[in-house]
Amino acid sequence: MIPAPDFDLALTLHSGQAFHWEADGPGFRGALGDVAVRLEQRGDLLAVEPESASALVAHYLALDHRMAEIHAAFPPGDAVLAEAARACHGLRLLRQPFWECLATFITSSMKQVAHIRAISLELRRRYGADLGGGLHAYPSPARLAALSEEDLRSCALGYRARNLLGTARLLAAGRFDPAGLAGLTREAAEKALRTLPGVGPKVANCVLLFACGHLDAFPIDVWIERSLREFYFPRRRKLTAEFLRRFAARHFGPQGGYAQQYLFHYARIVRRRDPRRISEPSPGPSA
DNA sequence: CTCCAGGTTCCGG
DNA sequence: CCGGAACATGGA
Numbered sequence: 001m002i003p004a005p006d007f008d009l010a011l012t013l014h015s016g017q018a019f020h021w022e023a024d025g026p027g028f029r030g031a032l033g034d035v036a037v038r039l040e041q042r043g044d045l046l047a048v049e050p051e052s053a054s055a056l057v058a059h060y061l062a063l064d065h066r067m068a069e070i071h072a073a074f075p076p077g078d079a080v081l082a083e084a085a086r087a088c089h090g091l092r093l094l095r096q097p098f099w100e101c102l103a104t105f106i107t108s109s110m111k112q113v114a115h116i117r118a119i120s121l122e123l124r125r126r127y128g129a130d131l132g133g134g135l136h137a138y139p140s141p142a143r144l145a146a147l148s149e150e151d152l153r154s155c156a157l158g159y160r161a162r163n164l165l166g167t168a169r170l171l172a173a174g175r176f177d178p179a180g181l182a183g184l185t186r187e188a189a190e191k192a193l194r195t196l197p198g199v200g201p202k203v204a205n206c207v208l209l210f211a212c213g214h215l216d217a218f219p220i221d222v223w224i225e226r227s228l229r230e231f232y233f234p235r236r237r238k239l240t241a242e243f244l245r246r247f248a249a250r251h252f253g254p255q256g257g258y259a260q261q262y263l264f265h266y267a268r269i270v271r272r273r274d275p276r277r278i279s280e281p282s283p284g285p286s287a
Numbered sequence: 288c289t290c291c292a293g294g295t296t297c298c299g300g
Numbered sequence: 301c302c303g304g305a306a307c308a309t310g311g312a
Contacts, residue, residue: 222294
């Protein structure tokens with residue numbers, strides 16, 4: 001048992017950061033890197049099996065993030081963000097292993113969350129180390145690099161197969177060193193990541209936020225774009241990616257990553273409740 | 288059947 | 301620099 005105040009395990013594991021956790025009764029099972037663990041929340045405590053993985057789990061779940069300070073740094077007058085943050089109480093930005101985060105988000109483009117999950121689990125099952133109990137580690141760059149594009153396409157990867165394979169081969173060959181990102185600024189790290197095939201601004205920022213600890217990273221996907229458009233710029237004709245990026249950095253500040261994750265998840269919650277609440281990108285009351 | 292999904296890349300103006 | 305289109309697959 002480890003202390004986990006202001007934390008919501010189910011919310012965190014279902015917030016679209018990692019895609020491989022499986023419900024197991026009131027708890028969850030999954031691979032944390034190459035360690036199989038079971039997690040179960042009991043109030044402000046977290047039961048971890050095996051107990052020897054407790055420190056690993058606490059780090060992965062970012063239980064040390066000081067949420068009060070993070071929320072205090074949000075723009076004071078932003079009622080939308082305050083509402084989203086309230087709805088997402090207990091959500092943490094994970095510290096995921098670099099490679100599986102990068103790889104899963106390369107496979108995420110133009111895919112629903114359920115599809116990303118299916119692809120991730122299939123890659124693990126076929127090519128990942130068997131951890132017992134039906135759990136598998138994410139296959140290493142070297143393992144994937146040895147496969148053919150056809151192997152990957154048969155995991156329902158579609159056109160993403162080429163990108164995943166290309167990136168896996170660059171890492172396996174030592175032509176791209178993840179450790180080299182550690183000392184870089186967010187901007188420099190993003191630039192380096194974007195040299196990889198299948199990694200554009202969105203995927204790069206996901207990796208920076210969910211794996212590299214850059215809490216100012218702000219991935220802009222279709223959901224965030226809709227939210228920003230609807231809540232912050234309902235009357236503006238066109239919103240370029242660059243404009244939104246600058247706005248987010250200025251408005252949400254150094255903890256923008258948390259704001260982003262709250263807005264992302266909130267938009268999806270609201271949409272489930274009422275599909276018309278978050279509108280399509282088409283502007284204007286002409287309908 | 289049509290539309291869309293946590294985008295990236297390439298191409299023509 | 302900008303808008304558009306191609307890219308695979310499956311669920312709603």
